[in-house]
Amino acid sequence: MSRPPLPPFTDETAVQKVRLAEDAWNSRDPARVALGYTRDSQWRNRAEFLAGRAEIEAFLTRKWTRELDYRLIKEVWAHAGNRIAVRFAYEYCDDGGQWHRAYGNENWQFDADGLMERRIASINEHPIAEADRRFHWPLGRRPDEHPGLGALGL
Template identity: 60%
Template sequence: MEQKHPLPPFTLDTARQKVQLAEDAWNSRNPEIVCKAYTTDTEWRNRAEFINGREEVKAFLTRKWEKELDYKLKKELWSFTENRIAVRFEYEWHDSNGQWYRSYGNELWEFDEHGLMRKRYASINDVAIEMSDRKLS
């Protein structure tokens, strides 16, 4: 059976580790790598979009990083329970016209017993910024 360590139940240390692993994977901007952290039947809400299953996640991420260029993400653990983690995050990116944005949000994650994420609910807002205002690099 596929496993993605650390496994639940989470402690403060393993929850922080899970968040850092997610940040590292997303900063790779590689949909093949990122989608392996999710169950094959994962359920997502990303902004107003509903995504079901690992293959839809991969397609979504491919579209995302074709639009959100030079993407850089920072996640922070907000809270956790046995198999759930809440994070806050911000990321910066620019569009094909060179306009930079900082996106802020919160995610609620639920994991199965194998450490794969089965649910991800994300609320995200974008703010246009000047390149000189970037904080992440």
């Protein structure tokens, strides 16, 4: 299975790859997201260490059961060869009605077929008031006209 764009990444293809990942995550479909990773992909997500698509899919299922109204923006920070560094922010509401914003960085490494074989994520989050939310689009893909992180001052 091939998932273009393929490495080595250019400025243009790195941006495309990051937007495709953002779109997949905003679908909140764990099976769809997991297909972007190699069968034996290695993850570090905060203090969790995952291996393989089945663990990734289970993790994402748990995540989106707790993180309601999830909306995410990702941007390229840097890229070289088969690696992309990304910065991101997302907002969600927990089942008690409290909104949160999370910020982080991810380091991605891809195989020759464009599947992510390694993801290292560092994430911090804090509660926010609903009035302080900045991600206001209908659930799903972020509209092209919605500002990115830089334009939002994040």
